[in-house]
Amino acid sequence: MATIRELARLCGVSPATVSRVFNNPEVVNAKTREQVLRTARQIGYLPNESARTLATKKSFMVGLLWDTDHRRPGWRHPFFQEILIGLKTALSGRGYHLLMLATSGEHTDDAYVRAARRHNLDGVVMIDSGTSDPSLRHLAESGVPCVSLDRPVQGPRATYVTSDNVGGARQAVRHLHEQGRQAIATITGPAHTRPGAERLQGYQEELALLRLPYRPEHVAEGDFYVTGGEAAMRRLLETDERPDAVFVAGDEMAVGALRAIAEAGLKVPEDIAVVGFDDIEVAALVPPGLTTIAQDKDGFGAAAAEALVSMINGADAPPARILPTTLVVRGSSTPSI
Template identity: 75%
Template sequence: MATIRDLARQCGVSVATISRVFNNPEVVNAETRDNVLRVAARIGYQPNESARTLATKKSYMVGLIWDTDHRRPGWRHPFFQEIIIGLKTALSERGYHLLMLATSDDEGSHLRAAKRHNLDGVVFIDNGTQDPALTQLAESDVPCVSLDRPITGPRTTYVISDNAGGARIAVNHLYEQGRRSIATIAGPGRTRPGIERLDGYRDALAALGLPERSHHVVEGDFYLAGGHAAMRRLLELDERPDAVFAAGDEMAIGAIRAITEAGLKVPEDIAVVGFDDIELAALVQPGLTTVAQDKGGFGTAAATALIAMIDTPATGSPPPSVLPTSLVIRGTTSTLPRTSP
């Protein structure tokens, strides 16, 4: 690899001039500049990023902290790939790279790892554990963005879906379809989306003047089996609901299965709305009506907020991004559009 001194020699100028050609082209004479660029292209010169980072303290690298947790080996984020695509694309456009840190690094102190590697900022994806290393990071001066989990700090913000709003949309939609006895299969009460979606459900019922019946609220676990079990409990009620809002698509599909097994029909007897819009939602039959999250938006919003903090050191924490959700209507709430496969 040619170094800056090699190039300087070949061009008959000093290294300072070479450096200027790449970082401050306007201050160098046009003729000199063109010549440098020509020779650089010929000999295939390119600056060494490590040397550059060492001198400038800027790495153009953003850390991604995503603990595929030792304690919970199977943990997966439903939209991981979409988030990464969005994040990477938005970062790329601004010239930033994404570094996935080895988790073992520094025994869990992400802050130390960030400093070591001269990271310009960090994004982390919540894995549900209250990792103290994340709090430490958020409280530092390193720009941070958290996905799916509210967290604060001097230079920290977060991106989250409008869970309550989405839940309201779902309930309203069921109401518009003529349903008046709307139950919910909630997420676990300890999770953020679980709480917020349940709140939205309650708000919507109240706004519509529908009574909230406590036995119409059953807690699930976000997974298929939990949704199935929860639905069975709902089916045993004297006052059987004519619609169910499930706080997650997998639970919704489990619920549909329970309904079908009971000899009832979806949506004729019971309409179902899910939340998330996972791939599967479009593939099951009938298609699952669901509240879609803006999957790509997570990455984009995170990148935007992060770069704002990085580029203008004066700014503290931008306001959190609350991503809008939208209703995707499919077969489980409407018999009309029978989508062929």
Template identity: 60%
Template sequence: MATGREIAQLCGVSVATVSRVFNQPETVNEDTRERVLRVAKELDYRPNESARALSTKQSTMIGLVWDTDHRRPGWRHPYLQDLLIGLKSALSAHGYHLLMLATSGDAREVGASLADPVGYVNMTRRHHLGGLVLIDSGSDAEAFESFAQSGFPCVALDVAVDGPRATYVTSDNSGGAREAVAHLLGLGHSRIATITGPPGNQPSDARLSGYRAALRDAGVEPRADYVVAGDFYRASGTAAVQRLLALDEPPTAVFASSDEMAVGALLAARAAGLRVPRDLALVGFDDIEIASVVDPALTTVAQDKPGFGVAAAKAIMAMITGGGREEPVVLPAKLVVRDSCGARQG
């Protein structure tokens, strides 16, 4: 691959001039500029990224922290692929690449595990990353917050962080949940239960508060036994419905904090001989692919998955360029009415 020196020799200029042509084109004479450009194009010259990063202390890479250790709970939410695609595409448009950082599985660097914020800072420095995008895998919130304080640009997904150049993007979880439950209320239900995610998980907590707000709006008395905790995954939805059905006064409708749990709930209802939505109405959250395929098709609150990635890319680019912090982004979460809630039946 051609180097700047070769271009320089071929054009009879110094390497400094070649460099200027690409970094401060306005400071170089038009004739020489065009000559350099022409030769560079002929030789398909591109500045070496390692050298550039070493010199400028700034690479064209954004780091992605996503702990895929299979012992961690949240590593494989089914919408991460869409999110990743949105993120990568949007970053690409700015000429940035996405570096998926090796995480704690990394045997060779136990001490430098990404599990702690020091690890994040180190990685960012060593690779001269423009910043970090942080995906929560279940219990990284404190580490994320701590990295956010470091001053490096960073945007966290679905976990609130604050720092001089930090922000986050999340869905309107409480609003979406509220709309979902209001919809159930509107269909005549008053015995509405909810299956939450892991307590402490921010989106889950927000959805729970949306559930409560909707009940309050409608003047429906909340019942503690109608709130059962799950972990976002399918089996916990099944278990939750089994518990709810065992109640003296079982609910007639269930709002699940994730589609996976809603599917689990569906399975439990079916196994108990109940028909959905006739005997039990169901609403989920996420709108993953399964939601529309299951029978009955799941009414759910849709999250804008690629939008997460795009928003994250936009925010981090803005912080790299601008220097200040960006406002948190709250994406709309919209109710998608299908068959499991009963709105479509007679």
């Protein structure tokens, strides 16, 4: 088995630096940390986890909690798959392992707190599923370091990371208007989720700024999945005044909207322009290419990991991080692309 001295020699650093990479990674610069971790994987070096845990009083385990509705295949949503990759990469670079957190069927208010303590977790990352489960609130208030993605939380050692949902929605509507569109509809996410509510808010704000009429019949609620977007688009096509553009609050739903438009014998973007939100991989693959509002998926993971590790190391909960979005123009909104 490779030794710490061998690893240090191959990396051109001291054994003490190698030890810090695995025990206190935040004090080592990112370039050196990544080099040591990469070389450790190559030569099969494994730190003495028991000794590390005793020395630091940490388990170097972070729980991942996603309390998704059992009727929805939440774990398979492509946006969250990309978020998870970024989160795992960021935590691994700081020496932490990610553990999927389950509650063994418990449904008490302290179920997640007990699960976190049972697994001796240093902290927990929570992904918003729109649930109102009080046990999530109890976890945030428990003192266990918590970072939530897309869900505001309050607690002595809790914070959250989200995108500029309002600003991104406004970007989408503004872009459609710049293409000459006047009857701009929207397919929202579920109203009880923060992204769903904020993207609708941004849509409404930008319509008002552009002095475009707000038509309730041009607002159709979806569910962030393909079938929901397809059904919502069909409802919009049945309105008395058919929209000439639609802002869809999630790319998965936008794919469904494209399908519904094609089935109606209409063309994108000639008859109806479409803009999505997320910039998942399929957005660049569907014809004619989906214009979308890109979220910083790597930034989600990095920001969550940075906040969580700082709290694990004793810092106060940092302010919430709101990450900027970017308009990515493809063929679904303009024929010239």
